[in-house]
Amino acid sequence: MIEDEELLAALRPEWAAECDALAAATDAASAQRVLARLRSMADAMGFAAPFPEPDAPFETLVAAAPALRGVLAPQTAQPSPARVLVVDDSRTIRRLLRGILDGAEGLELVGEAADGQEGLRLMAEHRPDLILLDLEMPVMDGMGFLAEWALAGTGAVVVVSSAAPPGSPAALEALRRGAFCCVSKPSGALSPDLADRAGVEIVAACRRAMTR
Template sequence: MNRIKVLVVDDSAFMRKMISDILNSDPFIEVIGTARNGKDGIDKMEKLSPDVITLDIEMPIMDGLTALKNIMDRNPLPVVMLSSLTQEGAETTLKALQFGAVDFIQKPSGPISLDIEKIKESIVRKVREAASANIASMSKGNELTEPPSPLPLTVQTKANKENRKTIVAIGVSTGGPRALQQVLTQLPADFPAPLVIVQHMPPKFTKSLAERLDKLSAITIKEAEHGELLQKGTAYIAPGDFHMKVKKIGMSLAANITKDQPIRGHRPSVDALFESISTLHGYKKILVVLTGMGSDGTHGMQVVKQEDPGTIAIAEASETSVVFGMPKSAIQTGLVNQVSPIQDISQSILKAMEN
């Protein structure tokens, strides 16, 4: 197997060396060059033809966002951003994911993180995952500019919405912010059910993601709070590093936010969310598995389907998934009712609500 060729772009000589040493310690990765700013990075990219670029956000001469736009315009490649833990860093990172970055890595303690070794496994894993990403789904021509107009409710859905209790649960990981924007901005303001969402993402980032998507969407989108009652026409995103489950309180549903142990390495966990929905009797259930590495959501989907065979399961198609792992795992169970490209997922959800 050919090693993954990586270009490391960071304005700190210390960080360039540390990230290079971490990546070179993996037998499947080779750092073929480093660069000290975005402009230097683009010049080196054209000379060295890397498979993956790690790109710091805050740099002189040309910052990471400007460099990322140039990369995606000239020669789209898998890019992994390095971000600070601040709220401002979270917002900038979400812009980078919007512009085409595959994923991001949090520096543990600021721009020069002397303790970068703490996240060695995460750096190696994310670079390896990025190398297999479907970059065509994120390159020029596929960028998200103006959000699409919301789809109208059908006559059938309008007729059903007063007497039908429905819950929609979505699981997503790598490539998720763009995928969620595609799906949620197409849902109408009078969407007749609550949506609960697990996006694999650390604290601060989920709140920024919810606020950003809320500005673009007709429905309300927010980071979930423990104990709040779930409302129709509102999407609730699990807070980073917390599980979100749904529980029944009287005639209503509520968000149950917990710090229980990670499940198969994830907190929040799609499996935890889906499994909690299996206990909701009297509700129509729609499960959606979007782009992401691994298999989170598959076990939970199996539990829900076993409890309620009438559950509708929808998975994103390979051609639009940045990483096809999670949808592929769900599809391989034979329990998925519909496989759709990302631009058709909203329509698939609305159709599932008609019956």
């Protein structure tokens, strides 16, 4: 493959036009003429391309156009997924959140903590982009975590707690302490519809937090 990006940029329009001409060819003779021009370009520039066999049927010649076009298509870098830390004392909720994150494109779980103190340690270790935080936990609760996070924390915080439904005093206090938003857990830790009902809301909150 050519490594000179300026040369690639100059070559792409002509290469793409020839690939379009190949796709639009109406007979084997015209398709072979286009392929000959494409082969000459590839040979001159020194890169390989998935050319069909010269004696291939007409349908095969024309069908090669998309793959040939992709040879010089600009490469789009895939953004790195947002790294997420979960801080929640409930093993069940952590498991359910893990499942939600596993099924969400662009979000990657990097750690789980069972209380705020452990959450601070993992935050310093992993430097997450996003933290899903419960409020009611032993050792150090969510409000205590937010107080420490505000001083030297990383990432945005989305509170996921049944103790802080949106608009409640606890939710307003969490927002005052720097949380991006609060999302309620479904009623009952064993609610079977978490992934369907609350999962959509949690993922949406994560995406909003990462694009703020």
